[in-house]
Amino acid sequence: xxxxxxxDEHPATDAARVAVASLVALAAKGDRDAxxxxxxxxxxxxxxxxxxxxxxxxxxxxxxxxxxxxMNRLDTLRDQNAFGGWLAAIARNTARMEHRxxxxxxxxxxxxxxxxxxxxxxxxATVLAAIRSLPSAYREPLMLRLVEGLSxxxxxxxxxxxxxxxxxxxxxxxxxxxxxxxGIA
Amino acid sequence: MKHTDDYLWDPAGTPDPAIQSLxxxxxxxxxxxxxxxxxxxxxxxRRRWGRLVALAAALTLAMGLGAAWLAMRPQPWLLAVExxxxxxxxxxxxxxxxxxxxxxxxxxxxxEVVVSPGSELAIVDTGSTSHRLALRRGxxxxxxxxxxxxFIVDTPGGSAVDLGCIYLxxxxxxxxxxxxxxxxxxxxxxxxxxITVLAGMGATIGxxxxxxxxxxxSPPEFRRAADHVAFGQGTAADIDxxxxxxxxxxxxxLYHLLPLVDDATRERLIExxxxxxxxxxxxxxxxxxxxxxxxANWHDAIESKLATRKSWWQxxxxxxxxxxxxxxxxxxxxxxxx
Numbered sequence: 160x161x162x163x164x165x166x167d168e169h170p171a172t173d174a175a176r177v178a179v180a181s182l183v184a185l186a187a188k189g190d191r192d193a194x195x196x197x198x199x200x201x202x203x204x205x206x207x208x209x210x211x212x213x214x215x216x217x218x219x220x221x222x223x224x225x226x227x228x229x230m231n232r233l234d235t236l237r238d239q240n241a242f243g244g245w246l247a248a249i250a251r252n253t254a255r256m257e258h259r260x261x262x263x264x265x266x267x268x269x270x271x272x273x274x275x276x277x278x279x280x281x282x283x284a285t286v287l288a289a290i291r292s293l294p295s296a297y298r299e300p301l302m303l304r305l306v307e308g309l310s311x312x313x314x315x316x317x318x319x320x321x322x323x324x325x326x327x328x329x330x331x332x333x334x335x336x337x338x339x340x341x342g343i344a
Numbered sequence: 345m346k347h348t349d350d351y352l353w354d355p356a357g358t359p360d361p362a363i364q365s366l367x368x369x370x371x372x373x374x375x376x377x378x379x380x381x382x383x384x385x386x387x388x389x390r391r392r393w394g395r396l397v398a399l400a401a402a403l404t405l406a407m408g409l410g411a412a413w414l415a416m417r418p419q420p421w422l423l424a425v426e427x428x429x430x431x432x433x434x435x436x437x438x439x440x441x442x443x444x445x446x447x448x449x450x451x452x453x454x455x456e457v458v459v460s461p462g463s464e465l466a467i468v469d470t471g472s473t474s475h476r477l478a479l480r481r482g483x484x485x486x487x488x489x490x491x492x493x494x495f496i497v498d499t500p501g502g503s504a505v506d507l508g509c510i511y512l513x514x515x516x517x518x519x520x521x522x523x524x525x526x527x528x529x530x531x532x533x534x535x536x537x538x539i540t541v542l543a544g545m546g547a548t549i550g551x552x553x554x555x556x557x558x559x560x561x562s563p564p565e566f567r568r569a570a571d572h573v574a575f576g577q578g579t580a581a582d583i584d585x586x587x588x589x590x591x592x593x594x595x596x597x598l599y600h601l602l603p604l605v606d607d608a609t610r611e612r613l614i615e616x617x618x619x620x621x622x623x624x625x626x627x628x629x630x631x632x633x634x635x636x637x638x639x640a641n642w643h644d645a646i647e648s649k650l651a652t653r654k655s656w657w658q659x660x661x662x663x664x665x666x667x668x669x670x671x672x673x674x675x676x677x678x679x680x681x682x
Binding site: 190192199215304306311312329336 | 350352353354355362363365367369370372373374375377491492493507644645647648
C-alpha cells in the first residue's frame with residue numbers, strides 16, 4: 160500500500176481531532192450543517208456501539224436518538240476534543256435505557272435473521288452473538304472493525320480511546336472470538 | 345512501528361482471509377446512511393410517554409420560534425445613500441443603482457450591505473425564510489449576523505451563500521464575480537458545484553460556474569493559473585505556476601483542483617500540497633482515486649494544519665465587528681434610483 164508519507168502510530172488522529180473540535184464548536188453555536196457533518200462521520204461508530212448492546216433493528220433506530228440527545232446537550236460538552244468519547248457514552252446509555260424500557264432487547268439468536276455466508280458457512284447472527292458474548296472492552300472495537308469496517312485509527316479517533324488500547328483489545332478480542340467460534344474463522 | 349500490513353488494524357492492508365470471512369458474514373448489519381441529510385430528518389421514536397415528550401417538544405419549539413421571531417422579526421429594509429439627507433425604505437423587486445456615491449442597505453434585521461459606486465443591486469427576496477439580493481455589476485461589502493444560509497447574493501455566474509461572515513463581492517462588466525472573505529465563510533454555488541471559501545480566501549465566479557478558493561495573499565498570477573485550470577483552460581505553464589506555490593495557504597487551492605485535473609497533474613499537486621502542509625498518514629492511492637472519505641480526511645488535516653489561533657483581542661475585534669450594531673444607520677448618504 161502506498162501512503163502519502165511515513166505512517167505513524169497515531170496517523171491523522173490529532174489533525175482529525177482538531178477538525179472535529181472545530182465542527183463541534185460550530186454545531187454548539189447552532190450550525191446545523193456542522194452537526195450534519197458530525198452525524199455523517201460518527202454515525203457508523205454510534206451504530207457499532209449500539210450494536211454491541213442492542214438488537215440490530217433497535218440499533219438502527221437508536222442512532223437518531225443518540226444524535227438528538229447529543230444535539231440537545233452539546234452545550235454541556237466541556238472539552239470539544241472529547242466529542243467522540245462523549246458520543247459513545249451517550250450511545251451506551253441510550254442502549255441501556257432501551258434495555259430498561261424492555262423494548263425488543265431480546266437475545267440475538269431469536270431476534271436476528273442471519274444469512275449464512277456461502278463460502279465459509281459462517282452465519283452472521285452467530286458471529287454477531289459471539290461478539291456480543293465477549294467482555295465489553297473487546298466487544299465494541301470488534302464491532303466497529305468487523306461490522307462497520309473502521310480501521311484501528313478510526314476507532315481510536317472516533318471513540319476517544321488510545322490507539323494502543325484499541326490495538327490490544329482488537330487482537331485479544333479476535334483471539335477470544337476465534338475460540339468462541341470454535342476455529343471456524 | 346508500521347502497521348500497514350496488519351489487516352485487523354487497517355482494512356486497507358493485506359487481506360486476511362479469516363477476518364474477511366467474518367466481515368462478509370457481518371456486512372448485513374453495517375450502518376446504512378439515509379439518502380437525505382440525517383440530522384434534518386431525525387425524529388425520536390415514540391415512547392410510551394410519547395405524548396409527554398411531544399408536548400414538551402411543542403412547548404420548546406414554540407419558545408424557540410418566539411425567540412427566533414423576536415430576533416428575526418420583519419423589519420424594513422432601509423437604504424441610506426451618500427450625500428442624501430434621508431433614509432428610504434426599499435422592498436422586493438426594487439433595484440438600487442449607485443452612481444457617484446456609496447449606499448448602505450440595512451438588510452432587515454440580519455445585516456448590512458455597503459454598495460460601492462457604479463453598482464447595480466436588485467432586492468430579490470425579503471421573506472421570512474431567506475433574504476436574497478442579486479448583484480448585477482459593481483461591488484458590495486456584506487456584514488451578516490443571520491443564521492448560516494439565510495442570506496444569499498446571486499451573481500451572473502453563481503450564488504454566494506452566507507455562512508456567518510464579512511465579505512466583499514465584485515461583479516465586473518463581463519459578469520465575472522470575485523469573492524473575498526474577511527471573516528467566517530461563504531459557500532459559492534453554481535449548477536451542481538459548490539465550494540466553501542473561508543476567511544482569508546477568495547474565489548472567482550465565472551460565467552459558467554465557480555472556481556476554486558485561493559489565498560488572498562497569493563500573487564495575481566497564481567490566482568489566474570488556478571482559475572484557468574478550474575475553468576478547464578489550464579496550460580502546462582499554469583500547472584508549473586501552481587506547483588511552484590510557496591505559501592502553505594496555497595495548498596488549499598491545490599487540494600481543490602485535484603478532481604479537476606488529469607492523473608499526472610494530480611500527482612504533482614498532491615506532492616506539492618504535502619510539501620506545503622506536512623500532512624501525514626493519508627493513503628495516496630485513495631486520494632489519487634478521489635475517494636471521498638480519503639479526500640475529506642485529508643482536507644480536514646490540511647485545514648487544521650493551516651488554522652491559526654487568534655489572540656483574545658483579535659477575537660474580540662471580530663466579534664465587535666460582527667455584532668449587530670445598536671446605533672441607527674447614518675443618514676448622510678442617499679443617492680440612487682429605484
